[in-house]
Amino acid sequence: MRRGPPAGMRFEEPADLELLRRMQRGDESALETLYARYGGLVFTLALRIVGDPELAREVLQDTFLRSWDGRETYDSRRGRVPWWLMGIARNRAIDVLRSRPHQARMREQAATPSGAHEAEPAVQGAAEATALRRTVAQALAGLSEVQREAIELAYYRGLTQVEIARYLGQPLGTVKSRIRDAMERLRTLLESLIEPTEDLESRRD
Amino acid sequence: MTDEHPIEALAVYALGSLEATERASVETHVAACAACAVRLRAFQGVAGSLPIGLAPVPLPPEAWETISATVRARRSHSRMRAKPTSMAAWLRLAGWPAVAAALAALLIWNVSLERELSRRAPGPAPGPEVEALSRRPGRIVILAGTGKPEASARLFVAVDGGGHLAVSGLAPLPRERTYQLWFVQTGSSAVNGATFRVDASGRAWVKVMVPASLDNVQAIAITEEPSPQTSAPTGKHLLDALPWK
Numbered sequence: 001m002r003r004g005p006p007a008g009m010r011f012e013e014p015a016d017l018e019l020l021r022r023m024q025r026g027d028e029s030a031l032e033t034l035y036a037r038y039g040g041l042v043f044t045l046a047l048r049i050v051g052d053p054e055l056a057r058e059v060l061q062d063t064f065l066r067s068w069d070g071r072e073t074y075d076s077r078r079g080r081v082p083w084w085l086m087g088i089a090r091n092r093a094i095d096v097l098r099s100r101p102h103q104a105r106m107r108e109q110a111a112t113p114s115g116a117h118e119a120e121p122a123v124q125g126a127a128e129a130t131a132l133r134r135t136v137a138q139a140l141a142g143l144s145e146v147q148r149e150a151i152e153l154a155y156y157r158g159l160t161q162v163e164i165a166r167y168l169g170q171p172l173g174t175v176k177s178r179i180r181d182a183m184e185r186l187r188t189l190l191e192s193l194i195e196p197t198e199d200l201e202s203r204r205d
Numbered sequence: 206m207t208d209e210h211p212i213e214a215l216a217v218y219a220l221g222s223l224e225a226t227e228r229a230s231v232e233t234h235v236a237a238c239a240a241c242a243v244r245l246r247a248f249q250g251v252a253g254s255l256p257i258g259l260a261p262v263p264l265p266p267e268a269w270e271t272i273s274a275t276v277r278a279r280r281s282h283s284r285m286r287a288k289p290t291s292m293a294a295w296l297r298l299a300g301w302p303a304v305a306a307a308l309a310a311l312l313i314w315n316v317s318l319e320r321e322l323s324r325r326a327p328g329p330a331p332g333p334e335v336e337a338l339s340r341r342p343g344r345i346v347i348l349a350g351t352g353k354p355e356a357s358a359r360l361f362v363a364v365d366g367g368g369h370l371a372v373s374g375l376a377p378l379p380r381e382r383t384y385q386l387w388f389v390q391t392g393s394s395a396v397n398g399a400t401f402r403v404d405a406s407g408r409a410w411v412k413v414m415v416p417a418s419l420d421n422v423q424a425i426a427i428t429e430e431p432s433p434q435t436s437a438p439t440g441k442h443l444l445d446a447l448p449w450k
Contacts, residue, residue: 083253
């Protein structure tokens, strides 16, 4: 069984950009490498959002098919390749989450665990993957409870800022401030993960 | 947006949580503001890194095989398109996007069919009619168990309107009850697509009468009804179709 390592957020040979170039030339092995690198992360994210393995599988497949057939175009100005893939997967998963049948289904199921960030890994990854996971989990733990809640509602529940304000019964300005402060804090704590990488990538070309 | 640098909006934008009207405003600003472009990229890095903190789960089996089969089908069709004289009549008549979508769906369909058939409880084989259906191009509609969470179904619709339904997770019914599949069409009442029972394992594989065009169908659902069948749904929705258009 394939497991996309979270460590894929680090650069590995061949570079992600090179994989995309090969995919544009129709090289299926490049897509397979990209899937092996990030499939696990995409599926984990999709499952976290939709809460249903079968629907998460559909999101996973759709994400990589869209990356292959040009329905989604990568723009290097918008960040790294995995961020782009996570964006596709997250948007597709939110579309599923917002569909009426899914909402009805979820209402009848137990609430999706919200503490997944603190959960023990179901799959033991490489040491680097575990370290990365711990880094992100610790960064999230460094937020206040209301900041974490705002991030959770925005990113994993797919609520807009107005919907979050309504859900929490807080002024819109308060929600905006919480999200901004949370993102600024995370930006600092995760600097090593998100620092600009164009130089690294160009050197590999 | 009144801020010189709309930092709050950038943060919300990166999380995909900004309303559409404000998104355009942010994009316009970022296109002209280098400082905000850098900040947005960093925020997008934060958002893209959030999934790393999740406890990883194993990839589902066969997911890559389905992706690969779809990719190869599209590649195969590209070759066929280069030789139009060798294509079947329906391929010549269809436009490229429709054919691509149909072939992709066919591959996923066949993989799904094989998986579904391999999971079937002991019972009568699907037979040549179902096998023939599985080879025709079409699309798949997923039905989720809105009223019966453990239930799920796949509706396979061929381009010529024929189709069949694979369903699992429903309870076997007494003689006087039955399940019915409904198509709710725009501007008209629901149309019965199939009346069926499930086996002891809660599964069924049934032929479906599909309306002329799924594009005119607003909703698809499965209900439990009195036997032999009703002309309109009276029971609660046990399964509902996810968006398929």
